[in-house]
Amino acid sequence: MELKRIYRFPEGWKPNRNTRDPERVSKHNPLGLKDAGKREGDVLNPPPVDHFQIKHTGVRPEQNFSQKMIEAGQAAGFLTISKGELILHTKPEDLHYTIVRGPGYYCCHCGEQIVDANLFVKDEEGEPTEQTIGMQHAETVHEGKESPDQNNPSGYRRVHGYETVLEDKQHKKFNLEEFQRKRLAGGDGKGSRKSSQRSQDNG
Numbered sequence: 001m002e003l004k005r006i007y008r009f010p011e012g013w014k015p016n017r018n019t020r021d022p023e024r025v026s027k028h029n030p031l032g033l034k035d036a037g038k039r040e041g042d043v044l045n046p047p048p049v050d051h052f053q054i055k056h057t058g059v060r061p062e063q064n065f066s067q068k069m070i071e072a073g074q075a076a077g078f079l080t081i082s083k084g085e086l087i088l089h090t091k092p093e094d095l096h097y098t099i100v101r102g103p104g105y106y107c108c109h110c111g112e113q114i115v116d117a118n119l120f121v122k123d124e125e126g127e128p129t130e131q132t133i134g135m136q137h138a139e140t141v142h143e144g145k146e147s148p149d150q151n152n153p154s155g156y157r158r159v160h161g162y163e164t165v166l167e168d169k170q171h172k173k174f175n176l177e178e179f180q181r182k183r184l185a186g187g188d189g190k191g192s193r194k195s196s197q198r199s200q201d202n203g
């Protein structure tokens with residue numbers, strides 16, 4: 001997936017570049033930059049991001065979102081999770097991803113979510129046994145069969161972020177191959193930096 005940041009330039013906005021000033025030169029700032037922690041020429045007052053433009057959504061409709069991506073997206077206000085969907089507020093349209101799995105534990109055999117899979121099963125006296133709730137599921141439901149997932153021999157795995165699938169219509173419209181095809185056809189301006197959005201809408 002590739003999204004492009006489109007900035008909103010406030011009226012009269014001028015870039016404040018990281019320039020040198022001999023008066024600022026010190027041991028910790030040998031070039032005398034305005035901000036010694038940034039590179040020379042960097043813009044120190046980036047304008048706010050107005051929106052994200054969809055370039056393409058990748059090769060496959062499946063998309064994993066890490067917890068970090070979710071948090072960053074929510075903080076920036078362009079990602080919401082609602083009614084089993086993860087929505088990216090992009091242009092020309094919002095991207096709708098159906099959530100297949102959210103954070104939690106899942107059985108490698110049947111895919112079922114196992115709540116508290118990593119907690120130990122308690123015996124009759126209430127003492128923890130050596131078996132976890134996830135292992136118990138594999139043993140009782142799947143008759144102790146070997147885990148189909150070599151990386152998770154105990155038969156269940158942890159999902160940290162969100163496993164999702166992009167809406168079929170949107171996958172067809174925005175996948176990487178389609179993006180490249182349009183680009184070759186001259187639809188999406190490669191080399192034209194004046195972002196004249198002349199996109200053909202094929203329904």
Ligand SMILES: [Zn+2]
Pocket residue numbers: 107108109110111112137138141142
């Ligand atoms: Zn299972």
